[in-house]
Amino acid sequence: MNFLDKHKENLKAFSKQTEKSKMVTPVDIPDGVFVKCDRCEASLYEKVMKKNNYVCPVCQNHFRIDVNTRLKMIVDDESFKELDSSLMSTNPLSMPGYEMKILSAVNKTKRKNAFISGAAKIAGIEVAIGVLDSYFMMGSMGSVVGEKVTRLIEFSIKESLPLIIFSASGGARMQEGIFSLMQMAKTTAALNRLDDSKGLFISVLTHPTTGGVAASFASLGDINIAEKSSLIGFAGPRVIKQTIREELPKGFQTAEFQENHGQVDIVVHRQDLKKTLYNILKLHVGDRS
Amino acid sequence: MSAYEKVKLARHPKRPTSKQVIKKLFPDFIELKGDRQFKDDPSIVGGIGSIEGIPVTIIGQEKGVNTKDKIYHNFGMPHPEGYRKAIRLMLQAEKFQRPIISFIDTPGAYPGLGAEARGQAQAIANNLKVMMGLKTTIIVVVLSEGGSGGALAIGVGDLIMMFENSVYAILSPEGFASILYKDSKRAKEAAEIMKITAKDLKELGIIDEIIKEGQGLHIDPEIGISQLKMSLIDALKRLSRKPIRRKLISRYQKFRQIGLYVEGEEDESTN
Numbered sequence: 001m002n003f004l005d006k007h008k009e010n011l012k013a014f015s016k017q018t019e020k021s022k023m024v025t026p027v028d029i030p031d032g033v034f035v036k037c038d039r040c041e042a043s044l045y046e047k048v049m050k051k052n053n054y055v056c057p058v059c060q061n062h063f064r065i066d067v068n069t070r071l072k073m074i075v076d077d078e079s080f081k082e083l084d085s086s087l088m089s090t091n092p093l094s095m096p097g098y099e100m101k102i103l104s105a106v107n108k109t110k111r112k113n114a115f116i117s118g119a120a121k122i123a124g125i126e127v128a129i130g131v132l133d134s135y136f137m138m139g140s141m142g143s144v145v146g147e148k149v150t151r152l153i154e155f156s157i158k159e160s161l162p163l164i165i166f167s168a169s170g171g172a173r174m175q176e177g178i179f180s181l182m183q184m185a186k187t188t189a190a191l192n193r194l195d196d197s198k199g200l201f202i203s204v205l206t207h208p209t210t211g212g213v214a215a216s217f218a219s220l221g222d223i224n225i226a227e228k229s230s231l232i233g234f235a236g237p238r239v240i241k242q243t244i245r246e247e248l249p250k251g252f253q254t255a256e257f258q259e260n261h262g263q264v265d266i267v268v269h270r271q272d273l274k275k276t277l278y279n280i281l282k283l284h285v286g287d288r289s
Numbered sequence: 290m291s292a293y294e295k296v297k298l299a300r301h302p303k304r305p306t307s308k309q310v311i312k313k314l315f316p317d318f319i320e321l322k323g324d325r326q327f328k329d330d331p332s333i334v335g336g337i338g339s340i341e342g343i344p345v346t347i348i349g350q351e352k353g354v355n356t357k358d359k360i361y362h363n364f365g366m367p368h369p370e371g372y373r374k375a376i377r378l379m380l381q382a383e384k385f386q387r388p389i390i391s392f393i394d395t396p397g398a399y400p401g402l403g404a405e406a407r408g409q410a411q412a413i414a415n416n417l418k419v420m421m422g423l424k425t426t427i428i429v430v431v432l433s434e435g436g437s438g439g440a441l442a443i444g445v446g447d448l449i450m451m452f453e454n455s456v457y458a459i460l461s462p463e464g465f466a467s468i469l470y471k472d473s474k475r476a477k478e479a480a481e482i483m484k485i486t487a488k489d490l491k492e493l494g495i496i497d498e499i500i501k502e503g504q505g506l507h508i509d510p511e512i513g514i515s516q517l518k519m520s521l522i523d524a525l526k527r528l529s530r531k532p533i534r535r536k537l538i539s540r541y542q543k544f545r546q547i548g549l550y551v552e553g554e555e556d557e558s559t560n
Contacts, residue, residue, distance in 0.1 A: 086553040093482055095469070143548035150545065172438075172459055174468050177483050178495055181459040182547040184438055185445050188417040189544050195422075214410035215398075215438045220418055234409035234438075235400030243400050253405060263408045 075120035082118040128156035134168040142173035146183025153190035167218040171211015184216035226255035293480040301507040307349030330371030346382035349392035366399035369412035388426035398439030420445035451487035458485040
């Protein structure tokens with residue numbers, strides 16, 4: 001190692017140290033003022049994060065956001081009119097503990113189910129829009145999510161509105177067994193009818209979109225958009241690792257991986273999502289007569 | 290018989306695989322290979338043949354019979370090219386107005402690097418959508434093991450039959466137990482709660498018909514296969530009389546109505 005390299009090494013070590021020292025919280029700072037990026041571990045002001053659409057300014061990691069935050073970013077103020085908000089899961093297999101899981105998700109999210117759908121406007125253009133809530137049992141799809149997605153698709157057909165679905169899901173909801181599996185067929189059946197009516201479907205895949213949701217409606221957009229830094233795939237990384245018994249390559253199943261492999265049309269940064277949606281929408285409205 | 294005993298029967302080494310059943314039912318079967326895009330996936334076999342003089346397209350997930358054969362067929366776990374081959378042959382069936390008979394026997398779609406890179410999710414999703422609108426008769430037969438979206442991807446149809454000792458589930462009982470109980474050894478317990486047997490699924494309205502097996506396909510396949518043959522011929526005749534438009538509506542309704550939920554008063558909009 002020559003002198004210059006050594007100097008660089010020292011600098012690196014020093015800056016690492018200072019970075020670490022920045023993270024030490026000196027006095028009592030109330031909870032919720034700082035958030036830590038789970039990718040680059042930078043400590044960030046929550047206020048700054050909010051302004052930055054919950055994207056880490058250091059490494060561009062997109063933080064998980066709730067449905068309200070998502071809708072606020074995408075749809076025009078006061079334009080969202082919710083549909084089918086009252087649907088709730090039953091326990092068809094009598095799985096012990098399932099009701100409690102639902103109730104705690106209801107308490108946490110203040111909503112009755114994991115898919116929030118309705119009519120809204122995006123820069124003045126009316127759309128049918130739905131958002132899977134990753135805070136509600138990982139956005140998993142059981143009877144309720146399947147029914148609501150299907151109803152939203154049917155609504156978009158009936159009202160001749162472009163359809164936009166934001167997915168974030170661990171897949172089919174295991175607790176409802178075969179009923180969950182069949183929601184894959186049900187939702188795609190409705191999309192088949194949307195095709196017949198020449199309706200536009202923009203699928204936005206966000207972190208994470210896997211399993212039965214990825215393998216049904218979420219992959220079937222006329223245009224598939226992946227939000228930057230999302231994990232997208234059929235099988236989860238853990239399952240694949242167990243199966244092939246080797247380390248997964250770097251960047252496997254990222255939004256960019258899916259773009260490179262031809263599975264999504266565009267990877268979009270969160271701050272550009274609304275504009276991108278609008279730009280696509282304006283090329284389609286008026287097409288349906 | 291408990292559900293877990295059915296799981297064991299469904300995976301019994303002596304139970305005939307799709308290829309063996311196809312050979313018995315359609316002696317003139319011609320295998321047609323490849324997805325025309327990437328390669329041939331031997332975990333799904335497909336082709337044409339006839340039953341009682343009726344030409345049909347046949348699709349079947351194949352697990353293989355001995356170690357070497359099992360490896361060749363990837364234990365019946367398809368890659369995207371398998372699903373794409375299946376849909377290519379189904380679209381061909383639509384063109385020639387041939388009914389489709391699809392045999393399910395898979396633990397699930399293969400979870401691997403190549404499968405993901407080539408769009409496993411997209412391949413499954415696309416099959417579901419295309420099958421839903423396919424303008425020809427589709428009969429699905431769950432032969433032994435129907436596991437997850439990997440089974441459903443060739444499982445949309447006008448009539449779903451299940452062999453008496455087959456199982457059909459969102460995931461294997463082992464996988465289910467490992468996710469929900471964090472312990473794959475509790476598979477037996479999981480199997481009992483999951484409602485995966487032909488009887489359970491008929492009661493729930495997920496499938497339409499149970500094919501009797503006599504002593505069991507693993508002991509004497511002749512009885513079960515001849516039962517299936519009768520049911521298939523009957524169904525083909527019945528469905529051929531139904532106009533395609535009506536068939537598509539019934540097919541849609543069949544899947545549209547699946548799901549259990551409660552619906553209350555509409556809430557005030559929260560946004």
